[in-house]
Amino acid sequence: MNNFIELSNEETNQLASSFEEVHVKKRQFIVQPGFTNMHRAFVIKGAFRAYVITNDGQDHTLQFAIENWWVSDFNSYIYQHPATLFIVALEDSTILQIEYNQEQELKKSNHKFETFFRIMAEKGLAFEHRRILFNLTNSAEARYENFLLNFPNFVNRVPQYALASYLGMTTEFLSRIRNKRVKKS
Protein backbone atom coordinates (compact mmCIF):
# COMPACT_ATOMS: atom_id res chain seq x y z
CA MET A 1 0.00 0.00 0.00
CA ASN A 2 2.94 2.27 0.67
CA ASN A 3 3.63 2.22 -3.02
CA PHE A 4 0.69 4.55 -3.59
CA ILE A 5 0.44 6.58 -0.37
CA GLU A 6 2.60 7.27 2.68
CA LEU A 7 1.10 6.39 6.02
CA SER A 8 1.95 7.38 9.57
CA ASN A 9 2.23 4.67 12.21
CA GLU A 10 -1.21 5.50 13.50
CA GLU A 11 -2.71 5.26 10.04
CA THR A 12 -0.97 1.98 9.42
CA ASN A 13 -2.50 0.61 12.59
CA GLN A 14 -5.94 1.88 11.70
CA LEU A 15 -5.63 0.20 8.35
CA ALA A 16 -4.32 -3.07 9.73
CA SER A 17 -7.14 -3.30 12.23
CA SER A 18 -9.70 -2.94 9.44
CA PHE A 19 -8.54 -6.13 7.82
CA GLU A 20 -9.15 -9.62 9.02
CA GLU A 21 -6.95 -12.59 8.19
CA VAL A 22 -8.90 -15.57 6.91
CA HIS A 23 -7.75 -19.06 5.96
CA VAL A 24 -9.49 -20.72 3.07
CA LYS A 25 -9.20 -24.37 2.11
CA LYS A 26 -8.81 -25.50 -1.46
CA ARG A 27 -12.17 -25.76 -3.26
CA GLN A 28 -13.82 -23.52 -0.70
CA PHE A 29 -15.92 -20.62 -1.99
CA ILE A 30 -15.56 -17.09 -0.69
CA VAL A 31 -18.27 -15.68 -2.98
CA GLN A 32 -21.31 -17.35 -4.49
CA PRO A 33 -24.10 -16.13 -6.79
CA GLY A 34 -27.11 -14.82 -4.96
CA PHE A 35 -25.20 -13.67 -1.89
CA THR A 36 -23.89 -10.13 -1.68
CA ASN A 37 -20.12 -9.97 -1.66
CA MET A 38 -19.51 -8.27 1.70
CA HIS A 39 -15.70 -8.25 1.55
CA ARG A 40 -12.84 -7.27 -0.64
CA ALA A 41 -9.98 -9.74 -0.30
CA PHE A 42 -6.24 -9.36 -0.68
CA VAL A 43 -4.41 -12.62 -1.25
CA ILE A 44 -1.34 -13.17 0.91
CA LYS A 45 -1.00 -16.87 0.13
CA GLY A 46 -2.66 -19.17 -2.37
CA ALA A 47 -4.74 -18.71 -5.49
CA PHE A 48 -8.32 -17.94 -6.44
CA ARG A 49 -10.56 -18.02 -9.49
CA ALA A 50 -13.60 -15.80 -10.12
CA TYR A 51 -16.02 -17.19 -12.69
CA VAL A 52 -19.62 -17.45 -13.85
CA ILE A 53 -21.65 -20.44 -14.88
CA THR A 54 -24.12 -19.67 -17.65
CA ASN A 55 -27.58 -21.18 -18.02
CA ASP A 56 -26.30 -23.78 -20.44
CA GLY A 57 -23.67 -24.84 -17.94
CA GLN A 58 -20.65 -23.20 -19.48
CA ASP A 59 -17.95 -21.87 -17.22
CA HIS A 60 -16.18 -18.55 -17.87
CA THR A 61 -13.37 -17.07 -15.83
CA LEU A 62 -13.25 -13.34 -15.17
CA GLN A 63 -10.18 -13.22 -12.99
CA PHE A 64 -7.42 -15.13 -11.26
CA ALA A 65 -5.71 -13.90 -8.11
CA ILE A 66 -2.51 -15.07 -6.47
CA GLU A 67 -0.29 -13.45 -3.84
CA ASN A 68 -0.58 -9.63 -3.79
CA TRP A 69 -3.70 -9.52 -5.94
CA TRP A 70 -7.13 -8.36 -4.87
CA VAL A 71 -10.21 -10.38 -5.61
CA SER A 72 -13.93 -9.81 -5.30
CA ASP A 73 -17.11 -9.83 -7.34
CA PHE A 74 -16.54 -6.16 -7.92
CA ASN A 75 -20.04 -5.40 -9.18
CA SER A 76 -21.55 -7.11 -6.19
CA TYR A 77 -19.14 -5.44 -3.80
CA ILE A 78 -19.39 -1.83 -4.87
CA TYR A 79 -23.13 -1.84 -5.49
CA GLN A 80 -23.82 -4.19 -2.59
CA HIS A 81 -26.19 -6.33 -4.55
CA PRO A 82 -26.21 -10.10 -5.04
CA ALA A 83 -23.17 -11.63 -6.70
CA THR A 84 -23.20 -13.37 -10.05
CA LEU A 85 -19.72 -14.83 -9.66
CA PHE A 86 -18.31 -17.80 -7.88
CA ILE A 87 -14.94 -17.17 -6.28
CA VAL A 88 -13.16 -20.34 -5.25
CA ALA A 89 -9.78 -21.14 -3.75
CA LEU A 90 -7.57 -23.11 -6.12
CA GLU A 91 -5.15 -23.90 -3.30
CA ASP A 92 -5.18 -23.68 0.49
CA SER A 93 -4.99 -19.92 0.87
CA THR A 94 -4.79 -17.00 3.25
CA ILE A 95 -6.47 -13.67 2.59
CA LEU A 96 -6.78 -10.31 4.28
CA GLN A 97 -10.33 -9.13 3.95
CA ILE A 98 -12.03 -5.84 4.63
CA GLU A 99 -15.74 -5.47 5.13
CA TYR A 100 -17.66 -3.07 2.89
CA ASN A 101 -18.74 -0.67 5.62
CA GLN A 102 -15.28 -0.58 7.12
CA GLU A 103 -13.84 0.35 3.77
CA GLN A 104 -16.36 3.19 3.49
CA GLU A 105 -15.34 4.39 6.94
CA LEU A 106 -11.68 4.34 6.05
CA LYS A 107 -12.25 6.34 2.90
CA LYS A 108 -14.48 8.84 4.62
CA SER A 109 -12.17 9.32 7.59
CA ASN A 110 -8.95 9.96 5.74
CA HIS A 111 -8.18 11.50 2.39
CA LYS A 112 -5.16 9.20 2.00
CA PHE A 113 -7.28 6.08 2.08
CA GLU A 114 -9.63 7.60 -0.44
CA THR A 115 -6.63 8.23 -2.66
CA PHE A 116 -5.45 4.67 -2.27
CA PHE A 117 -8.73 3.14 -3.36
CA ARG A 118 -9.02 5.65 -6.18
CA ILE A 119 -5.64 4.69 -7.56
CA MET A 120 -6.42 1.03 -7.23
CA ALA A 121 -9.66 1.40 -9.16
CA GLU A 122 -7.95 3.44 -11.85
CA LYS A 123 -5.21 0.88 -12.33
CA GLY A 124 -7.81 -1.85 -12.44
CA LEU A 125 -9.76 0.02 -15.08
CA ALA A 126 -6.66 0.66 -17.17
CA PHE A 127 -5.78 -3.02 -16.91
CA GLU A 128 -9.20 -4.10 -18.13
CA HIS A 129 -9.02 -1.66 -21.02
CA ARG A 130 -5.82 -3.31 -22.13
CA ARG A 131 -7.39 -6.71 -21.73
CA ILE A 132 -10.48 -5.87 -23.76
CA LEU A 133 -8.39 -4.45 -26.58
CA PHE A 134 -6.10 -7.43 -26.54
CA ASN A 135 -9.01 -9.84 -26.67
CA LEU A 136 -10.57 -7.95 -29.56
CA THR A 137 -7.40 -7.81 -31.59
CA ASN A 138 -5.82 -11.24 -31.15
CA SER A 139 -6.33 -14.88 -32.02
CA ALA A 140 -6.70 -17.61 -29.41
CA GLU A 141 -3.07 -18.58 -29.85
CA ALA A 142 -1.82 -15.02 -29.51
CA ARG A 143 -3.93 -14.53 -26.40
CA TYR A 144 -2.32 -17.56 -24.83
CA GLU A 145 1.20 -16.48 -25.81
CA ASN A 146 0.52 -13.07 -24.35
CA PHE A 147 -0.71 -14.59 -21.10
CA LEU A 148 2.45 -16.67 -20.83
CA LEU A 149 4.51 -13.57 -21.33
CA ASN A 150 2.64 -11.29 -18.95
CA PHE A 151 1.61 -13.73 -16.25
CA PRO A 152 4.18 -16.50 -16.13
CA ASN A 153 3.53 -16.95 -12.39
CA PHE A 154 -0.08 -17.85 -12.96
CA VAL A 155 0.34 -20.45 -15.62
CA ASN A 156 1.38 -23.40 -13.48
CA ARG A 157 -1.08 -22.63 -10.73
CA VAL A 158 -4.37 -22.53 -12.59
CA PRO A 159 -6.05 -25.53 -14.23
CA GLN A 160 -6.00 -25.54 -17.99
CA TYR A 161 -9.77 -25.49 -18.40
CA ALA A 162 -9.91 -22.39 -16.22
CA LEU A 163 -7.19 -20.64 -18.16
CA ALA A 164 -8.91 -21.54 -21.42
CA SER A 165 -12.16 -20.05 -20.17
CA TYR A 166 -10.32 -16.91 -19.08
CA LEU A 167 -8.80 -16.56 -22.53
CA GLY A 168 -12.09 -17.20 -24.29
CA MET A 169 -11.51 -20.63 -25.79
CA THR A 170 -12.24 -24.27 -24.95
CA THR A 171 -9.91 -26.44 -22.92
CA GLU A 172 -9.54 -28.75 -25.93
CA PHE A 173 -8.37 -25.92 -28.12
CA LEU A 174 -5.88 -24.68 -25.53
CA SER A 175 -4.56 -28.22 -25.21
CA ARG A 176 -3.91 -28.29 -28.94
CA ILE A 177 -2.18 -24.92 -28.85
CA ARG A 178 0.07 -26.10 -26.04
CA ASN A 179 0.99 -29.36 -27.72
CA LYS A 180 1.72 -27.64 -30.97
CA ARG A 181 4.12 -25.35 -29.09
CA VAL A 182 5.86 -28.26 -27.43
CA LYS A 183 6.47 -30.01 -30.71
CA LYS A 184 7.82 -26.84 -32.29
CA SER A 185 10.52 -26.38 -29.67
Place this chain on the structure above:
Amino acid sequence: MNNFIELSNEETNQLASSFEEVHVKKRQFIVQPGFTNMHRAFVIKGAFRAYVITNDGQDHTLQFAIENWWVSDFNSYIYQHPATLFIVALEDSTILQIEYNQEQELKKSNHKFETFFRIMAEKGLAFEHRRILFNLTNSAEARYENFLLNFPNFVNRVPQYALASYLGMTTEFLSRIRNKRVKKS
Protein backbone atom coordinates in the same frame (compact mmCIF):
# COMPACT_ATOMS: atom_id res chain seq x y z
CA MET B 1 -21.30 15.35 -10.57
CA ASN B 2 -23.71 16.16 -7.79
CA ASN B 3 -24.99 12.64 -8.09
CA PHE B 4 -21.88 11.37 -6.34
CA ILE B 5 -20.82 14.25 -4.09
CA GLU B 6 -22.33 17.46 -2.76
CA LEU B 7 -20.46 20.65 -3.53
CA SER B 8 -20.58 24.13 -2.06
CA ASN B 9 -20.81 27.12 -4.39
CA GLU B 10 -17.14 27.78 -4.01
CA GLU B 11 -16.26 24.20 -4.83
CA THR B 12 -18.53 24.23 -7.84
CA ASN B 13 -16.72 27.31 -9.10
CA GLN B 14 -13.33 25.76 -8.51
CA LEU B 15 -14.41 22.73 -10.43
CA ALA B 16 -15.94 24.67 -13.29
CA SER B 17 -12.81 26.75 -13.74
CA SER B 18 -10.71 23.59 -14.08
CA PHE B 19 -12.56 22.56 -17.18
CA GLU B 20 -12.29 24.08 -20.59
CA GLU B 21 -14.99 23.96 -23.22
CA VAL B 22 -13.74 22.80 -26.60
CA HIS B 23 -15.51 22.46 -29.92
CA VAL B 24 -14.53 19.58 -32.13
CA LYS B 25 -15.51 19.13 -35.75
CA LYS B 26 -16.62 15.81 -37.16
CA ARG B 27 -13.66 13.60 -38.13
CA GLN B 28 -11.32 15.61 -35.95
CA PHE B 29 -9.06 13.66 -33.58
CA ILE B 30 -8.69 14.56 -29.93
CA VAL B 31 -6.21 11.74 -29.23
CA GLN B 32 -3.71 10.03 -31.51
CA PRO B 33 -1.20 7.20 -31.00
CA GLY B 34 2.24 8.41 -30.03
CA PHE B 35 1.02 11.54 -28.28
CA THR B 36 0.31 11.51 -24.58
CA ASN B 37 -3.35 12.06 -23.80
CA MET B 38 -3.16 15.23 -21.70
CA HIS B 39 -6.90 15.64 -21.07
CA ARG B 40 -9.89 13.77 -19.86
CA ALA B 41 -13.00 14.83 -21.77
CA PHE B 42 -16.66 14.96 -20.82
CA VAL B 43 -19.01 15.06 -23.79
CA ILE B 44 -21.74 17.69 -23.60
CA LYS B 45 -22.73 17.44 -27.24
CA GLY B 46 -21.84 15.04 -30.02
CA ALA B 47 -20.26 11.61 -30.23
CA PHE B 48 -16.80 10.05 -30.16
CA ARG B 49 -15.14 6.77 -30.90
CA ALA B 50 -11.95 5.41 -29.29
CA TYR B 51 -10.22 2.71 -31.32
CA VAL B 52 -6.94 1.08 -32.27
CA ILE B 53 -5.56 0.13 -35.64
CA THR B 54 -3.49 -3.05 -35.57
CA ASN B 55 -0.41 -3.74 -37.66
CA ASP B 56 -2.43 -5.61 -40.25
CA GLY B 57 -4.74 -2.63 -40.61
CA GLN B 58 -7.70 -3.90 -38.65
CA ASP B 59 -9.75 -1.45 -36.68
CA HIS B 60 -11.09 -2.25 -33.18
CA THR B 61 -13.28 -0.01 -31.07
CA LEU B 62 -12.74 0.20 -27.34
CA GLN B 63 -15.36 2.77 -26.50
CA PHE B 64 -18.06 5.11 -27.74
CA ALA B 65 -19.03 8.30 -25.94
CA ILE B 66 -22.06 10.52 -26.40
CA GLU B 67 -23.57 13.23 -24.17
CA ASN B 68 -22.72 12.76 -20.48
CA TRP B 69 -20.01 10.18 -21.09
CA TRP B 70 -16.33 10.59 -20.41
CA VAL B 71 -13.73 9.67 -22.97
CA SER B 72 -9.95 9.36 -22.99
CA ASP B 73 -7.18 6.90 -23.73
CA PHE B 74 -7.30 5.95 -20.09
CA ASN B 75 -3.98 4.12 -20.07
CA SER B 76 -2.28 7.05 -21.68
CA TYR B 77 -4.00 9.55 -19.41
CA ILE B 78 -3.41 8.01 -16.02
CA TYR B 79 0.14 6.85 -16.70
CA GLN B 80 0.94 9.90 -18.83
CA HIS B 81 2.64 7.87 -21.50
CA PRO B 82 2.01 7.85 -25.25
CA ALA B 83 -1.43 6.87 -26.42
CA THR B 84 -2.21 3.79 -28.48
CA LEU B 85 -5.75 4.85 -29.30
CA PHE B 86 -7.28 7.18 -31.81
CA ILE B 87 -10.21 9.16 -30.48
CA VAL B 88 -12.24 10.81 -33.18
CA ALA B 89 -15.41 12.89 -33.27
CA LEU B 90 -18.24 11.12 -35.09
CA GLU B 91 -20.25 14.36 -35.17
CA ASP B 92 -19.58 18.03 -34.58
CA SER B 93 -19.16 17.96 -30.83
CA THR B 94 -18.54 19.96 -27.69
CA ILE B 95 -16.52 18.67 -24.77
CA LEU B 96 -15.46 19.88 -21.35
CA GLN B 97 -11.88 18.88 -20.80
CA ILE B 98 -9.63 18.89 -17.78
CA GLU B 99 -5.87 18.81 -17.97
CA TYR B 100 -4.02 16.01 -16.18
CA ASN B 101 -2.17 18.25 -13.72
CA GLN B 102 -5.29 20.23 -12.92
CA GLU B 103 -7.10 17.02 -12.10
CA GLN B 104 -4.28 16.02 -9.75
CA GLU B 105 -4.54 19.40 -8.07
CA LEU B 106 -8.27 19.07 -7.60
CA LYS B 107 -7.95 15.65 -6.05
CA LYS B 108 -5.14 16.71 -3.78
CA SER B 109 -6.82 19.92 -2.64
CA ASN B 110 -10.18 18.49 -1.68
CA HIS B 111 -11.26 15.11 -0.37
CA LYS B 112 -14.59 15.44 -2.19
CA PHE B 113 -12.96 15.60 -5.59
CA GLU B 114 -10.84 12.60 -4.72
CA THR B 115 -14.05 10.78 -3.84
CA PHE B 116 -15.64 11.78 -7.10
CA PHE B 117 -12.84 10.41 -9.24
CA ARG B 118 -12.64 7.29 -7.10
CA ILE B 119 -16.31 6.55 -7.63
CA MET B 120 -16.02 7.22 -11.33
CA ALA B 121 -13.10 4.81 -11.68
CA GLU B 122 -14.92 2.16 -9.66
CA LYS B 123 -18.05 2.41 -11.78
CA GLY B 124 -15.94 2.26 -14.89
CA LEU B 125 -14.19 -0.84 -13.65
CA ALA B 126 -17.46 -2.53 -12.71
CA PHE B 127 -18.80 -1.69 -16.17
CA GLU B 128 -15.81 -3.26 -17.89
CA HIS B 129 -16.11 -6.38 -15.77
CA ARG B 130 -19.68 -6.80 -16.97
CA ARG B 131 -18.57 -6.20 -20.52
CA ILE B 132 -15.77 -8.77 -20.41
CA LEU B 133 -18.06 -11.40 -18.95
CA PHE B 134 -20.74 -10.63 -21.49
CA ASN B 135 -18.29 -10.91 -24.34
CA LEU B 136 -16.95 -14.20 -23.03
CA THR B 137 -20.36 -15.75 -22.57
CA ASN B 138 -22.33 -14.66 -25.62
CA SER B 139 -22.52 -15.14 -29.36
CA ALA B 140 -22.13 -12.29 -31.83
CA GLU B 141 -25.88 -12.05 -32.24
CA ALA B 142 -26.52 -11.97 -28.48
CA ARG B 143 -23.86 -9.29 -28.06
CA TYR B 144 -25.62 -7.14 -30.61
CA GLU B 145 -29.06 -7.72 -29.06
CA ASN B 146 -27.64 -6.80 -25.69
CA PHE B 147 -26.14 -3.62 -27.07
CA LEU B 148 -29.49 -2.63 -28.57
CA LEU B 149 -31.13 -3.20 -25.22
CA ASN B 150 -28.57 -1.42 -23.06
CA PHE B 151 -27.47 1.37 -25.36
CA PRO B 152 -30.38 2.21 -27.65
CA ASN B 153 -29.20 5.83 -27.83
CA PHE B 154 -25.90 4.86 -29.37
CA VAL B 155 -27.14 2.62 -32.11
CA ASN B 156 -28.23 5.24 -34.62
CA ARG B 157 -25.26 7.47 -34.00
CA VAL B 158 -22.34 5.16 -34.64
CA PRO B 159 -21.42 3.67 -38.01
CA GLN B 160 -22.07 -0.02 -38.38
CA TYR B 161 -18.45 -0.96 -39.01
CA ALA B 162 -17.51 0.76 -35.77
CA LEU B 163 -20.22 -0.95 -33.79
CA ALA B 164 -19.21 -4.29 -35.28
CA SER B 165 -15.62 -3.74 -34.23
CA TYR B 166 -16.78 -2.78 -30.72
CA LEU B 167 -18.78 -5.97 -30.47
CA GLY B 168 -15.96 -8.11 -31.82
CA MET B 169 -17.28 -9.09 -35.23
CA THR B 170 -16.98 -7.97 -38.84
CA THR B 171 -19.21 -5.35 -40.38
CA GLU B 172 -20.44 -7.94 -42.89
CA PHE B 173 -21.53 -10.26 -40.13
CA LEU B 174 -23.33 -7.51 -38.25
CA SER B 175 -25.06 -6.56 -41.47
CA ARG B 176 -26.35 -10.12 -41.81
CA ILE B 177 -27.54 -10.19 -38.20
CA ARG B 178 -29.42 -6.93 -38.71
CA ASN B 179 -31.08 -8.03 -41.92
CA LYS B 180 -32.11 -11.32 -40.46
CA ARG B 181 -33.79 -9.39 -37.65
CA VAL B 182 -35.62 -7.12 -40.05
CA LYS B 183 -37.04 -10.04 -42.00
CA LYS B 184 -38.19 -11.79 -38.83
CA SER B 185 -40.30 -8.85 -37.69
Place this chain on the structure above:
DNA sequence: CAATTAAAATGAAGTACATCAAGAAAAAGA
Protein backbone atom coordinates in the same frame (compact mmCIF):
# COMPACT_ATOMS: atom_id res chain seq x y z
C1' DC C 1 -27.60 18.66 -57.36
C1' DA C 2 -24.04 16.18 -59.66
C1' DA C 3 -19.87 13.85 -58.73
C1' DT C 4 -17.23 11.56 -55.59
C1' DT C 5 -16.35 8.93 -51.67
C1' DA C 6 -17.60 6.20 -47.86
C1' DA C 7 -20.64 2.76 -45.81
C1' DA C 8 -23.66 -1.15 -46.06
C1' DA C 9 -25.48 -5.39 -48.29
C1' DT C 10 -25.00 -9.80 -50.45
C1' DG C 11 -23.11 -14.20 -52.25
C1' DA C 12 -19.53 -17.72 -52.33
C1' DA C 13 -15.77 -19.87 -50.30
C1' DG C 14 -12.60 -20.55 -46.44
C1' DT C 15 -11.02 -21.02 -41.53
C1' DA C 16 -10.53 -20.65 -36.62
C1' DC C 17 -12.55 -22.39 -33.50
C1' DA C 18 -16.34 -25.51 -30.87
C1' DT C 19 -18.53 -29.82 -29.95
C1' DC C 20 -18.76 -34.60 -29.06
C1' DA C 21 -16.85 -38.90 -27.76
C1' DA C 22 -13.44 -41.81 -25.86
C1' DG C 23 -9.16 -42.83 -23.72
C1' DA C 24 -4.92 -41.50 -20.97
C1' DA C 25 -2.88 -39.14 -17.31
C1' DA C 26 -2.83 -36.92 -13.12
C1' DA C 27 -4.64 -35.67 -8.66
C1' DA C 28 -7.45 -36.54 -4.61
C1' DG C 29 -9.36 -39.33 -1.27
C1' DA C 30 -9.95 -43.48 1.41
Place this chain on the structure above:
DNA sequence: TCTTTTTCTTGATGTACTTCATTTTAATTG
Protein backbone atom coordinates in the same frame (compact mmCIF):
# COMPACT_ATOMS: atom_id res chain seq x y z
C1' DT D 1 -1.42 -47.95 -2.28
C1' DC D 2 -5.50 -48.73 -4.53
C1' DT D 3 -9.82 -46.48 -6.14
C1' DT D 4 -12.28 -42.77 -7.59
C1' DT D 5 -12.61 -38.45 -9.46
C1' DT D 6 -10.90 -34.79 -12.02
C1' DT D 7 -8.19 -32.98 -15.68
C1' DC D 8 -5.97 -33.33 -20.05
C1' DT D 9 -5.39 -35.27 -24.75
C1' DT D 10 -6.59 -36.70 -29.32
C1' DG D 11 -9.43 -37.53 -33.41
C1' DA D 12 -13.52 -36.75 -36.17
C1' DT D 13 -17.02 -33.75 -37.35
C1' DG D 14 -19.66 -29.41 -37.28
C1' DT D 15 -20.49 -24.39 -37.25
C1' DA D 16 -20.13 -19.50 -36.21
C1' DC D 17 -17.87 -16.41 -38.08
C1' DT D 18 -14.26 -14.33 -41.55
C1' DT D 19 -12.52 -13.06 -45.94
C1' DC D 20 -12.85 -11.59 -50.49
C1' DA D 21 -15.20 -9.65 -54.34
C1' DT D 22 -19.01 -7.05 -56.16
C1' DT D 23 -23.06 -4.26 -56.10
C1' DT D 24 -26.15 -1.13 -53.91
C1' DT D 25 -27.12 2.57 -50.96
C1' DA D 26 -26.11 6.53 -48.40
C1' DA D 27 -23.37 10.52 -47.12
C1' DT D 28 -20.11 14.20 -48.33
C1' DT D 29 -18.19 17.68 -51.04
C1' DG D 30 -17.58 20.95 -54.63
